[in-house]
Amino acid sequence: MMTKQNPSTIVWLQGLTCNGNSHSFFNYEKLEVFSKNFHILHHPQINTQYSLHDVLESDFSFDFLVIEGALSKNPSILSRFEIPFTKIVDNLEKRARYIICAGSCASFGGIFRLNNPEEITGAVFNGKKQGGYWSEQKKNVINISGCPMHPEWFVQTLFTLRNSSNILLDEYKRPKEIFSYFVHHGCLRNEYFEWKVDCKDFGLKEGCLFYEHGCQGPMTHANCNKILWNKTSSKTRVGSACLGCTEFDFPKHALYETHKNMSLPATPFGISKRAYYSLAGIAKSFKIERLEKRLIDENN
Ligand code: SF4
Ligand code: SF4
Incomplete structure (x- = not known):
């Protein structure tokens, strides 16, 4: 018993x-x-x-x-x-x-x-x-x-x-x-990240927030897109950047801006700069019409 x-x-x-x-x-x-x-x-x-x-x-x-x-x-x-x-x-x-x-x-x-x-x-x-x-x-x-x-x-x-x-x-x-995952894992914007399609503004469903809006999802250890907040959502799902709040250097300055070096953003955790920038350059050279469109309402 x-x-x-x-x-x-x-x-x-x-x-x-x-x-x-x-x-x-x-x-x-x-x-x-x-x-x-x-x-x-x-x-x-x-x-x-x-x-x-x-x-x-x-x-x-x-x-x-x-x-x-x-x-x-x-x-x-x-x-x-x-x-x-x-x-x-x-x-x-x-x-x-x-x-x-x-x-x-x-x-x-x-x-x-x-x-x-x-x-x-x-x-x-x-x-x-x-x-x-x-x-x-x-x-x-x-x-x-x-x-x-x-x-x-x-x-x-x-x-x-x-x-x-x-x-x-x-x-x-x-x-x-919990912390072996990155916030990037499970983010609904992964396809936009792969093809380097930027989010045009905060709050939109389309685009990745990495390039202009300061998203630190690929460098932040946390499972926010796996164990959702209130079982419902996460920052990146609602169109706001991950601010890297689980890392030792939180908070950095200018949280909603992507920090760039020679106009290039930081590379995702554990990926060599050279490999990342080469792949990113190739991906960006494709223009995928589907990813440029609004997901739901074309007029808004
Ligand atoms: S918005 Fe952030 S977490 Fe989502 S795919 Fe882009 S970089 Fe990754
Ligand atoms: S800022 Fe913190 S709570 Fe928000 S997505 Fe990033 S790790 Fe999760």
Whole structure:
């Protein structure tokens, strides 16, 4: 007979954050299923069993410490209830089985880091560099980057860890099951990308957003066109560029413009410049009438 597993326990901590990852999680479609399997002991945004003070004054261990937001060791940048954040993190990290960095700020430092990369970082990365809040590569840290992270990525990772400790991570400590894909995979505009047909404007169904509109789908590790947002759509599906929000260098500047070198865009991840530009030149030389037309309404 199968024995019933107790719910796994979570303490959620917020550093420098806009709360976006919490809100993304609150939009998870099957929160009732989640709450049968996980018990949130503390979350600063919702009524939970314990306050932060209660948790800090106790000594129980728990399964997941979720960190949302960038971190800083400087108490004038980050403290809670006049307690330096270092004291809070140092108290909690020892008691957690896993540390889950929810979103790109906790993973890499994100937008907050841009102002002060010396003092504001992710948990184990400072942008691309290893060594953030913790200088050593802690084995039990898992990054779920994204601005915000997709709620399915978060829940899928927690369920995987709840049921088995075996999770494969990439070089940035992100679950490979999610981050081996590129946003480009599954994008409905792939045919336009292949034949180098540009999107004429944001919001249109036709054309690829890579050439003029800043799409970073071919360089961005995430499965947004496989696990859709709200089970419905993605940025590129609605005619907006992928901004590369899961990567260590997010946000770059001028997000809706394609950055070019000698009028050529960057090459897709892992493809040699020479090969790409030769193929692109050939593809562009064909004019495919079907791809130049509107898909649905010729008059609009
Ligand atoms: S819009 Fe972006 S993700 Fe879609 S095909 Fe073009 S480059 Fe790839
Ligand atoms: S499409 Fe790109 S910018 Fe949008 S959520 Fe996915 S990875 Fe982030």
